[in-house]
Amino acid sequence: MNSKNKKTTDMSRRSFMKTSAMSALGVASASLISGVAPEVEAKTALVQSNGKYGFETPPSPIPSRMIREFATADVIVVGGGISGVMAAKSAQENGAKVIVLQKGPVVMCHGFSMGCIDSKIQIEKNIRINKMNAITELNYQSLNKPKFELLKLWAEHSGETFNWIDDMTTKHGVKGIFIPNAGTESGESGGKYWFNSYCTGHKWKGGMIVAINLVAKEAVKAGVEFRFNTPGKQLVQDKSGRITGVIAKHEITGDYIQFNAKKGVILCTGDYGNNPDMLQKYCPAAVGLKSYYTPRHNTGDGHLMGIWVGAEMENGIHTKMAHVHSTPDFADSDAPGRGMPWLAVQKEGKRLCNEDIPFYLMANQTLNATNPDGLYYNILDSDWEENLKQFPPRVAGAIDRQSFDEALSRGLIIKADKIEELANKLNLPAETFSKTVARYNELVEKGVDEDFGKIAVDLSFIKKAPFYGIPRLCCISAILGGININTKMQVLDKEQHIIHGLYAAGNVSGGFFGGANDYPFPIIGLSVGRATTFGRLAGRYAAKG
């Protein structure tokens, strides 16, 4: 991965770098002039002299004279996403007075399916997944890097966590649903290359956002206080090293507010996919890919607050979750049929790889020096519906005539009568592209993929006009690496000692995926499953102090 010297084509990243460089300059000159203003904001630009990133140096503590308001609760949860909302509700149920600090104006999260084992629905349907087998497979696919005890904790508590959430959402008329067609009870779902999965997925109509919103409503009803536009900035640590609170900065008024925690602070700030410097340092394999999600609130705030008080970051390189979409805006729906094994070509018009490679690994072939932006193109012909009957079933984006036509009318699928014309419309070099298609047809004819070894049943001709191209864009959903925790969700320092009073859950916490390059899929919905399960546990442990 030669990410260091490659050209960055991501506009958002480029402009981010520009503003961060400028704001760093701004801070420097402001403090030159006043001579006294402490640099209480994290620096974002790379510090050249010691080779360290600006964010690695803790900013000066925010002095108490700058604090406009003090508030106290038993538990302060920093972040109002999946794990934060769960932590808050669970801490409240365990007797704590809770305040949640949220960046921006709304409770929000991403994600669609929650992975768990032994939910009440699975048990009703008599689906009994062997927990040890499932996490052993996960551990293997994660190259034996995870902390196994954390995987076990998820396996033990995920089912009950689903039930707990579902009881709350059902009160509001929204019932959780088991996803029956992604994976199987045995973990064998038929595909060697396109991946096998355990059927762990559960969802609520509308996605996790709907579920956490209802849990948040229940939390508010039960007395949990949400403070919006109030992102945490620095932890407050006493002489013994214990974390006693967190200082937030109001995004609109600019005021600093100190929240004292009698029992604990729980970091639930999500990932750092929108912090270019952290990506560069901890997950260079993701540099060059666009981030799928806005708002860009996931800037690793909790990771940074943690390392500034001595928390140890999980060893890099961190695990990335890069999935296939059509545009980098989650509010646009994607073209259908991602993960179907039609010919895939890259920007130079050459074939990308064995198209049976699961969609969550496709990004890796789009990051070479000449093609560093996550783009590739599926190429199909007018027989595509016939092809679908030929391909064995797999975990892939649904596709039918209606969704196809809709994507065509929105320009997410491109149509042409000739291969050369398709090349032009897709902006691919026509000559190379034509050769690639001709070679592919030759392989289909032979019934052997001599070039990439795809199984024969997944080869299909591209001969019958009109032809179609579907641009696919691999984007970052999340980076799954964080500060180390123990099985009580307590944050650990470099000597594996507990930093008392500090907890972490969800993507800000580490050790679970272990840094195995890509988020694996033997367990459907695992990332959300971890965030919910560990958020709930963190709330319980913190409330008990």
Added chain:
Amino acid sequence: MMIFTKYLTAILSTFLVIFSLSGHVDAGEKDNSSQTVKHYYDSIKSENNLAKVHGDAGLSCIDCHSDYTAKGNSKSDTSVLKLKSSGDELCLKCHDLKEVDNKVVYKGQGPSGADVRPHSQHVADIHCATCHSMHRKSNLMCAKCHVQKWMKTLPKRWNTPLKTEN
């Protein structure tokens, strides 16, 4: 029921100010320095403003602003325009949030086909004025993070929803 009686008092009070209102409009037209104030008067008739719905319902300035009959309508005379209550409280004098929430439902129009309820979609820090504006075009704050289909069907009094979080 509650809201109905509130309307009644609101509408009754309208009758009391009809005369003074027309007087002010005249004064406004003569006074060049009160262009801005004129805009407020016009807003009660303009499709571009939420004020119009209220005007059409028979309400007038005094239903929301107190001290209305004070001397003039020059720009500097803010006493004329003092709101009867501030923030959400004003709107909630006449509107019941629960009722509004149950009424404003975009059925099946969420990205995944679920219903959308702008007034309760996310647990959030939102006030009426976060979105609604009486004398200017309203701004749907929801759009800043994601533009969805239903947002493009709002009445003319709303600005075109734009995604600003990039």
